[in-house]
Amino acid sequence: MAKTSRKTFLTKSFYLVTSLSLIERGLGFSSEVMAENKPSGSIPEGLTPVSESDPTAKALGFHQDAKKTDFTLYPERKEPQAKNQFCKHCAQYTKLNEGWGKCNIVSAGVVSSQGWCSAWSQKT
Ligand code: SF4
Incomplete structure (x- = not known):
């Protein structure tokens, strides 16, 4: 009887450790993906982010986070071919650090x- 309990205990422990390991890997992957899509640099000293209520920014549907785009106004931004459309890949963007840059058009x-x-x- 004690032998069966020990076997059951070891089997359950194996499944528990395996499950926890898989969950941890899954969470690690999710946070890596999230980190990739966040600005990683801090705001350059002495500069401020463009306000999304700035008239030029508003007229162009600008958002500091492309995921907040109004897709009813700009459905083309949701198309698969637009998935890499971020300021960092735009002709008007000049990189200041990993997370921030200057734009020739939205320049406030x-x-x-x-x-x-x-x-x-x-x-x-
Ligand atoms: S860098 Fe390009 S996408 Fe970003 S605000 Fe300027 S014009 Fe728009």
């Missing part, structure tokens, strides 16, 4: 590398 501050507006055009 710095824009996030993960931002987007309807004036986006592919950097060559």
Whole structure:
């Protein structure tokens, strides 16, 4: 009887450790993906992010986080071919650090590398 209990205990322990390991790997992957889509640099000293209520920003549907784009106004941004449309890949963007840069059009501050507006055009 004691032998059966020990076997059951070891089997359950094996499954528990295996499950926890798989869950941990899954969570690690999720946080890596999330980290990839967040601006990683801090706002350059002395500069401020462009306000999304800035008239130019508003007129162009700009958001510091492209995921917040109004897709009813800009459905093309949701198309698969637009998935890499972020400020960091735009011809108007000049990188200041990993997370922030200057835009030639939306210029009342710095824009996030993960931002987007309807004036986006592919950097060559
Ligand atoms: S023009 Fe380009 S860099 Fe400027 S806000 Fe729009 S998408 Fe970003």
